[in-house]
Amino acid sequence: MSKDMGSCNPQRMIAGIIIGLMIVTMLVGILILGLKSSESENQEANNPIVIEDFECVLNNISETRKYKVNSPFSISCTRSLQFGSNSRLIMKFNPNYNLSQEYVEVNVSIENDIIKAGSWEVRTSPHIELRRGLIECGQDGVYDITFQTPKTNISFVFIVDIDKETTGVELKFTEKENEYLINCTYRRECDPACIILWEVRNGSIGPLPHVGFNCSDPVDWMVHCWGNIPKTSINLENNTLMCRPNITNQTEADYFGAVLPNNILQCNNITDCDFHCPKESLDDYFIDTTYCNIFHRCVNGTLYSETCSIGTFFSTRHCTCAHIDEVLQDRSCTRDGLRLETGNQIVLCRAHKSIT
Structure with a gap:
């Protein structure tokens, strides 16, 4: 008799209802936050970030010129850019002797300060720099560099022309x-x-x-x-x-x-x-x-x-x-x-x- 009456206790029933409402409220809040986050990401994807002060140059020279064999060969960026953990640096090369042929020279994740990529060395601190030592025969052509980030892609194209004596x-x-x-x-x-x-x-x-x-x-x-x-x-x-x-x-x-x-x-x-x-x-x-x-x-x-x-x-x-x-x-x-x-x-x- 006491057990049946305990199960119908009004106070317990009210407490159960309150707890249920609290759980429903928490679930609704989590759902709303998720929707707002998704909406924000979609807005960022539809409006890529424009980085006006990020520029890369060849051998620290902005104008186009011919380079002699055994000249320094590097590509540096004038200002450091904060990349996320999922950012990558990709550089493709089309040689002058066969512009239809494309080689991927660099394809690395931008995480460490110094990264080795084949014949190239990529430095990310204090600024982005790609080094290859000295210009050699066969390295004249088109270099296409792309920085891939979760928010945007930034690309630069360089033409290397060798002055052959x-x-x-x-x-x-x-x-x-x-x-x-x-x-x-x-x-x-x-x-x-x-x-x-x-x-x-x-x-x-x-x-x-x-x-x-x-x-x-x-x-x-x-x-x-x-x-x-x-x-x-x-x-x-x-x-x-x-x-x-x-x-x-x-x-x-x-x-x-x-x-x-x-x-x-x-x-x-x-x-x-x-x-x-x-x-x-x-x-x-x-x-x-x-x-x-x-x-x-x-x-x-x-x-x-x-x-x-x-x-x-x-x-x-x-x-x-x-x-x-x-x-x-x-x-x-x-x-x-x-x-x-x-x-x-x-x-x-x-x-x-x-x-x-």
Whole structure:
């Protein structure tokens, strides 16, 4: 009897109702907070954060320029940005030699101060910086960097263009009994190219038939090519020779190519020539009496004639090919490459004296 009456006690019933209401109120509050949080996240997603003071530059230089091989290579950001735990740094690379090919160079989570990613080192403190050491051949191209955060993505694109040093073809010519020996060298940084021997005939050029012309493997980007030309294979009166680099840019190939002046061929082949080796010359260098980019070497009476590469004349002071501006200071040449004040004399370069 007491048990049944206890279960119907009004006070207990009221307490149970109050506790139930409290539980319902707590659940409703949690639900409302969840809805507000979701609404806030959706608003942030629809309105990405704009970061006006966050900028990245290549090698601390804002303007576009060409970089030499072995120059420093780094990408740094001017101001630090607070990234969340789920932020990532992704860098993609499209090389110039094949822009359609894409490589993912960096794909790391931005959490630690120093992060290794292949050849790259990523520093996040006190500011964002990507380091790779020195620029090497093959690293010219497009770098696309993206900072991925839970709230927004920030992207930068950099174009790296390498200034590849190129020297003009240097052509050396030697006469033998029944043939000519041609030696040509050419240096093109990062993209070495072999040399093709051409015949220049009436202003047009074409391959020289029946001539073996070989090129060595490049050493320090320098290619050396050589060949023997039978004297019967070229008409000295009208034609001459040209060493021309085998590259796709035809304008560049013409510019850096070396033409063997016709008078060199004649001087090495006929007796009636403007230049003769002195009989007493054992091994001496002589300037050409007409052209500043030509010089002659006499070894025991045998003549070897050579041309200086593009941008250089033969210097009587240094007895070697030197920059045109330096040779002009000696007042021995015109800028057009004509020799001055030699008359009909043969000037011995090494001894700085004249032989009549």
